[in-house]
Amino acid sequence: MRSKLALVVALYFMSTLAFSQSAPQQVSVGVVAAERKPIAKSLDFVGRIEAIDRVEIKARVTGYLEAVEFKEGDLVQAGASLYKIEKGLFQAAVGEAAGALDRSKAAKVLSEVQLQRAEELYERNVGSAVARDQARAADEQAKGTILIDQANLDTAKINLSYTDIVAPVTGKIGRTNVTKGNVVSPESGPLTIIVSQDPMYVTFPVSQREFLRLQQTGQQLDVTQLKASLRFADLSKYDQEGTVNFVDVTVNRTTDTVLVRASFPNPKGALVDGQLVHVSIKAGKPVEKVVIPQSALIADQQGTYVFVVDEGKAAIRRVRTGGESGGTNIVIEEGLSGGEQVIVDGLQSVRPGTAVIATPTPQLQDRS
Incomplete structure (x- = not known):
């Protein structure tokens, strides 16, 4: 009886072991659906922010600086007082x-009287x-003196x-280069600088090559129709x-490039004069493309690939x-048609044919 019981227990454990060995081990992975989105063709460049108005503030007369009337870094309005020089x-x-x-006006009155008297005497042959x-010349000279003195007064x-x-x-407005108590003059250089904001x-x-690419889109090169981000x-x-x-x-004969300028609203002051930025110019009408997160891409000697979930297994x-879409997504030109469950998390444990348990992963907000 005991030998039969031992035999049954042994058979049970052997069958359990065989089942566990034959059952494939499942791996939990995070997936994102490959989406089809309208993507506009774009050309990317590196640019620099420039203020429309950038003014160096300089003294136009020589004098003792009595006051600095602004706070460095503040937004100042046109006409606001910045510096005061001693007026005495x-x-x-x-x-x-x-x-x-x-005095010259008084001299002019006298010269007019003398001219009138000289003309009367001349007419009477006296x-x-x-x-x-001589009286006429003196009157004209007095007139010229008035003009000179008026110009000196102005x-x-x-x-x-x-x-x-x-x-x-x-x-x-930037920092002040001169403080109260110094003597300033036109030779002092910039006292401070003001850059417009919005x-x-x-x-x-x-480059010329990129201009040709833009022409190949069939779009007329009307600069007012080109949008930038x-x-x-x-x-x-x-x-x-x-x-x-x-x-x-x-x-530019050295770089074979043409300088292009775009204007951007800056209501919050996020753009700073001199800042380096990435510029994208939209060219042509949007075309529907498949978009997936860049984190799903894997590269080997044969090229680039992704893992998708196909009937419960990794494939x-x-x-x-293609190009980037946003800062986190990538455009897929070939290989995916849209709707596939692309594995983005747990890739280190996945091999072709691995049984997987797919869990949807919230996709990062596309910033395109």
Whole structure:
């Protein structure tokens, strides 16, 4: 009886072991559905942000700096006071010029009277022609002196106005290079700098080959019809779309490129003068393409492939990739038709034919 029981137990364990050995081990993987999306053809460049207005603030007269009236880095409005130069000497110059003008006007009144008297005497044959001509010349000279003194007064007033240095444009102001108490002059160099903020320009070089690619799309090269988008150094997308508004009229002979400029709204101040960015120019109408996450791609000696779930097992699909879509997705030109469950997580445990348990993975937001 005991021998029969032992035999039954042995047979049970042997059958259990054989079943566990024959049953395939399943691997848990994360999958994303290959999507079909309208993708616009685009050309990518590296560009630099440029402020539309970039003004160096300089002193236009020599004088003692009495005050610095702005906070470095602030947004200043056109006409806002920035620096004040001591006014005393310039007010005195205005007064001196005004006095000289009054004196020359008085001299003009006297010269007119003398000219009138000389002409009357000459008409009555009492005075000489020489005296009349001398009186006429003196009157004209007095007229010229008034013009000179008026110009000197205007110059003195202009110089006085230069003692109040104001912002010529609206924009963000940099740090001040000169502090209160120093003597400034036109030779002092820039006191500070102001850069406008909204909108901003982006300039980027375009090669002749890329111009030809754009022409091959069949689109007319009307710069006002070309739309542009930006990505920052971390590949995050700028949330405003720009428009190309200028193509240079000459080709750089050293690089064989043409400088192109686009204008972008900058309401939040995210674009900074001098910043390096990635520029994409949309060319042609959108075409429906298959898009998958870049993390699904695997490369070997034969090329690029992905794993898909086919009837509960992992299967290889060889693919040909296009350009990026967003910063996280890639366009698939060949190899996928859309709808396939592409494995993106757990790839290190997957081999062709491996039984898998597929779990949908939230796809990263496409930033295209």
